[in-house]
Amino acid sequence: MTCIILLKGKLIHIDNILPLIFxxxxxxxxxxxLFVAQDKETFNVIKKNITLYKAIKAIGGNVVCINIHxxxxxxxxxxxxxxxxxxxxxxxxIEVANAHVSKMAAFNKKIWKGVRLINLINVxxxxxxxxxxxxxxxxxxxxxxxxxxxxxxxxxxLSYTKEQLEDMTGIQIQLNQRTKVIQVGYTRGxxxxxxxxSLNSGHLFPEEIKMPYFFxxxxxxxKAVVEEDNPIGEVRFRECLNVLKAYxxxxxxxxKPAAITEMDEVYKILxxxxxxxxxxxxxxxxxxxxxxxxxxxxxxxxxxxxxxxxGCPTIEYxxxxxxxxxxxxGESLLDGFVDYAIDRDQVALKTVLDKIIYSDVQVQRxxxxxxxxxxxxxxxxxxxxxxxxxx
Numbered sequence: 001m002t003c004i005i006l007l008k009g010k011l012i013h014i015d016n017i018l019p020l021i022f023x024x025x026x027x028x029x030x031x032x033x034l035f036v037a038q039d040k041e042t043f044n045v046i047k048k049n050i051t052l053y054k055a056i057k058a059i060g061g062n063v064v065c066i067n068i069h070x071x072x073x074x075x076x077x078x079x080x081x082x083x084x085x086x087x088x089x090x091x092x093x094i095e096v097a098n099a100h101v102s103k104m105a106a107f108n109k110k111i112w113k114g115v116r117l118i119n120l121i122n123v124x125x126x127x128x129x130x131x132x133x134x135x136x137x138x139x140x141x142x143x144x145x146x147x148x149x150x151x152x153x154x155x156x157x158l159s160y161t162k163e164q165l166e167d168m169t170g171i172q173i174q175l176n177q178r179t180k181v182i183q184v185g186y187t188r189g190x191x192x193x194x195x196x197x198s199l200n201s202g203h204l205f206p207e208e209i210k211m212p213y214f215f216x217x218x219x220x221x222x223k224a225v226v227e228e229d230n231p232i233g234e235v236r237f238r239e240c241l242n243v244l245k246a247y248x249x250x251x252x253x254x255x256k257p258a259a260i261t262e263m264d265e266v267y268k269i270l271x272x273x274x275x276x277x278x279x280x281x282x283x284x285x286x287x288x289x290x291x292x293x294x295x296x297x298x299x300x301x302x303x304x305x306x307x308x309x310x311g312c313p314t315i316e317y318x319x320x321x322x323x324x325x326x327x328x329x330g331e332s333l334l335d336g337f338v339d340y341a342i343d344r345d346q347v348a349l350k351t352v353l354d355k356i357i358y359s360d361v362q363v364q365r366x367x368x369x370x371x372x373x374x375x376x377x378x379x380x381x382x383x384x385x386x387x388x389x390x391x
Contacts, residue, residue: 001389003030003092009042016121019193025059026192029389033061045259051284090114118153125373129168131333138323147172156181182385185375201287213252215292218261219299230321236298243349245275253278294356300333308337313363319344
């Protein structure tokens with residue numbers, strides 16, 4: 001069955017769904033996956049992310065963009081043309097909220113007996129998700145008790161249980177009685193996806209990368225959320241660089257920008273500080289951190305969670321709004337899934353770096369804990385969950 005996957009604006013969304021689509025295509029369950037970006041910015045970010053884009057091409061998929069015209073009539077005609085598969089063949093439709101796509105998928109279901117899935121995948125474990133919800137409640141004034149009503153879907157695609165999703169988001173999910181839940185676990189850990197990343201990493205690491213190196217995923221240099229007394233990301237970035245540059249002769253730095261990273265400013269700061277021996281890579285975070293001596297970030301990115309699972313030592317250079325800091329009792333939002341959480345202390349950062357770089361530090365991972373919070377399904381289990389596609 002052909003498959004259409006509607007994407008949200010954030011790159012993390014395709015990062016979560018692509019591994020599952022990759023497995024479904026490799027298993028022969030779906031054909032011709034079409035990934036649909038809802039705006040030009042998302043479309044360009046995906047094409048710029050060489051790993052994700054090549055992976056889509058590797059399974060015979062394609063990426064298209066809708067909503068590129070301002071005129072409403074022209075936009076509707078254009079979107080309908082781009083999504084014409086809905087009109088002429090049975091489609092497995094994996095959706096997020098979009099009125100136009102919803103109407104076309106409903107037509108496909110009625111005429112061609114297509115199947116509709118609502119994508120609610122969130123690979124952040126519920127124990128961490130609760131803390132992220134607490135942050136949003138404090139700084140954005142989210143209110144618990146909201147209800148999201150989901151109708152007209154055959155299946156709901158979740159990472160964990162419906163109850164865990166509700167607990168970590170504070171939003172009650174009201175599903176139609178006919179909607180069945182498919183629980184897919186930690187999709188980024190799926191075997192076929194990990195094997196693909198391992199076998200296709202060489203061309204993404206230029207000759208300039210010398211071993212050993214460490215990984216520094218970047219965020220914004222501004223404020224990521226509405227916070228009262230937290231300095232902008234540039235301050236934390238400068239503080240870390242001023243400590244890390246002492247190790248330029250011993251380790252190469254591999255920076256990976258996010259879609260929101262202001263790279264012109266990053267280059268200016270690196271030059272101003274006199275930072276040496278670095279490259280900027282657009283390889284997948286899993287490909288970079290697997291061989292990194294450690295991964296460090298100045299924001300609570302999910303990349304730290306991925307690095308932790310892969311056994312790479314992780315450092316979070318913390319700096320939280322006082323409301324969040326007090327609510328968490330001084331702990332990290334990623335507490336339990338980061339090796340070193342340093343509360344904006346350059347001396348403490350240097351101590352940790354000396355320990356990791358110049359000592360034979362072996363990180364410990366509790367396999368039972370990882371499996372509990374990051375369950376990875378087998379290919380056979382994935383086939384079993386999606387056997388309805390072949391009916």
